[in-house]
Amino acid sequence: MTLFTEVSRDIQLQEEAAAQTVADVMIEQLRLWGVKRIYGVIGDAIFGFMEGLSRQHELEWIGVKHESVAAMMASAEAKLTGRIAVCAAQMGPGLTNLMTGLGDAYLDGVPVLAITGQAPLRKIGTAYKQYINQQELVQAITGFSRIVVHPDAVVDTVAQALFTAVGQSAPVHLSIPSDLWTLPCGAKPHEAIRIAKPAAEPSEIRQAASLMLNAQRPVILAGNRARLAGEAIGHLADRWGCGIIMGYGAKGIIADSSPYLLGGLGEGGNPLASDLCKQADVVLAVGTSWWPDRHVPEHAQVIHIEERISEIGKAVPSQIGIVGSIAETVRTLTDCMENYCPPRNWLQAVNQCKQAWNDQNSRERAISASPLHPASIVSVMEQTMDNDAIIALDEGDVTLWFLRNFKGTAQQLVLSERWRTMGFGLPAAMAAKCSYPNRQVVCVTGDGGLGMVQADLITAARYGLPVTVIVFNNGALQMEQDKLTMKHRRPFETDISNPNFVQIAEASGWAAKRAETNDELRIALDEAKSATKPYLIDVPAAKVTHPDFQIQHEGSMHP
The missing domain is CATH 3.40.50.1220 (TPP-binding domain)
Known part of the structure; x- marks a missing residue:
């Protein structure tokens, strides 16, 4: 290489650096830290960020129907992979919708970065639409939250956020004013910092x-x-x-x-x-x-x-x-x-x-009933699970039945362990399939949990995520009904109205089937396992009080 070509190359690199925007530098910083995808909903305060994403091919954008699903997907990905996961949304209501998933990441201690827009620089602190002090808003459920107000501060602030998320295993948040994204930024992104595990004393x-x-x-x-x-x-x-x-x-x-x-x-x-x-x-x-x-x-x-x-x-x-x-x-x-x-x-x-316990549990799993007993449903499901399957478990009565009755080998379970938010199952299953496309992914949910996020059935079909969703459908918020009964209170408004989940799934681009017997459930599970698109199985389940609440009623457990 001649001196002339070396100088020309240096000039070209300088021109490329000068042409980079805040969005470009931020995206490169995320890539260097191993980020593979971003879950979110577009909004006008992140238009500049979206434009930057459109100019590259290494970070995938997964657009969802509701921001809460984006944050729950990020939390689930972080739990499954141990790496930082990212979600993004509009300022104001976009951020408030993210908070359910950020709360899950915070209590379960996993690294998630939430990126939101903010009002233009000249409108911060005014009565501008959707403006609120977002740092104060998320303080209780993040380990770090900052607003970036100058291009020169982008690299240092993003790196600090990422280091905090990984080092403290906590969600972090960045607010980026809407007019900052497209400003030129010549800063060079920081390489990822490797954090060694301490040795025991x-x-x-x-x-x-x-x-x-x-x-x-x-x-x-x-x-x-x-x-x-x-x-x-x-x-x-x-x-x-x-x-x-x-x-x-x-x-x-x-x-x-x-x-x-x-x-x-x-x-x-x-x-x-x-x-x-x-x-x-x-x-x-x-x-x-x-x-x-x-x-x-x-x-x-x-x-x-x-x-x-x-x-x-x-x-x-x-x-x-x-x-x-x-x-x-x-x-x-x-x-x-x-x-x-x-x-x-x-x-x-x-x-x-x-x-x-094996003897007692075997009798429970063998109960024959119509509608199907929850323990029997879990027993049949177990027969079609791969050893390395990922099971996305929603929150509710279905959680306790699954945990009590599933006899695992080496399957990986992902759930909302401490935040315990209903609706976690479907987002977690989609994130699992994004992260591990070659592994079997099964979502175990109740009708109440699925009802909260069913709009995002379309998301799984849109991005070609062949997950299996098994719905325990008993037309009730069974856990709340059991708790009310246990406390000698009238179970008021615990029955719920459900759509035809099979028709909803099919309209969303899924394969779907209703299974009313063990044999029908086995057939559906076998079909789902070989399906090339997402598959929903609607299983009518008996309204049965979970034994834990019967024990509590007898006084040997606290509510």
């Missing part, structure tokens, strides 16, 4: 191992943040001779076939596991914030392992907190158990608990 490992070696009634309580440590937890349970009890929604981390797995604790779990857990003298809590009252021991020694120090002490009352790679820490503790001899009477109690 040897002194904490020694203290934890000392407690574990003296345990007579050990229990492991594992949550969703322990997903990548499932194999290590299984080896530790075998060495330590303990029961494994799962936190809320932590399905598929340990195969149900494990002799040590006792199911979930508390809501939607194995009711027999609570009594056994309360007898424990040492509990190893792994990647969980789940510590339900009246199901946990009062005087046990508790060791809590997390990868973020912010999770230690938040909900689990531990004596020893260990921050480090969960899988590595569990493996190190397993090595410390070499000379441990598991008490036979405790192993027997664990085996008896598992066998008794």
